[in-house]
Amino acid sequence: MSFLQRIGNSLARFMYGRNGADQLGLGMIWLLVILNIVSIFVRGGILASVLNVAALLLAVCIIFRIFSRNLPKRRAENAAFVNKVWNPIRNRIANTRNQARDKDHKYFTCPQCRAVCRVPKGKGNIVITCPRCGNQIHGKS
Numbered sequence: 167m168s169f170l171q172r173i174g175n176s177l178a179r180f181m182y183g184r185n186g187a188d189q190l191g192l193g194m195i196w197l198l199v200i201l202n203i204v205s206i207f208v209r210g211g212i213l214a215s216v217l218n219v220a221a222l223l224l225a226v227c228i229i230f231r232i233f234s235r236n237l238p239k240r241r242a243e244n245a246a247f248v249n250k251v252w253n254p255i256r257n258r259i260a261n262t263r264n265q266a267r268d269k270d271h272k273y274f275t276c277p278q279c280r281a282v283c284r285v286p287k288g289k290g291n292i293v294i295t296c297p298r299c300g301n302q303i304h305g306k307s
């Protein structure tokens with residue numbers, strides 16, 4: 167067994183039964199990166215100290231979650247994060263990408279209920295009746 171293999175095996179043994187990286191951890195790392203970028207532009211004063219302390223606490227939290235052995239609690243935290251933050255953002259990105267790719271339809275968002283209405287392109291000025299709330303949207307397709 168090579169030296170690198172032995173390091174890999176001992177790391178795998180060490181991480182066995184621990185939480186490791188999950189979506190919440192990734193989200194926290196992104197937040198940490200954003201905090202650090204913001205703190206570059208804020209120099210001195212109480213705000214800079216608060217940012218630094220927040221970044222430090224966040225880093226400690228990330229490390230704690232990665233090495234935590236309390237899997238049920240970490241998984242519950244991650245599931246709540248995935249449902250409330252991760253999936254809505256991911257769906258929004260996917261929808262925007264799909265709508266940009268769709269050259270045959272135009273998408274209107276109902277100002278009353280935020281429902282997305284899809285209409286065929288190239289029909290001129292149209293009035294769309296929202297299928298969810300019945301609100302009328304005037305637009306050009």
Ligand SMILES: [Zn+2]
Pocket residue numbers: 276277278279280281296297298299300301
């Ligand atoms: Zn509507």
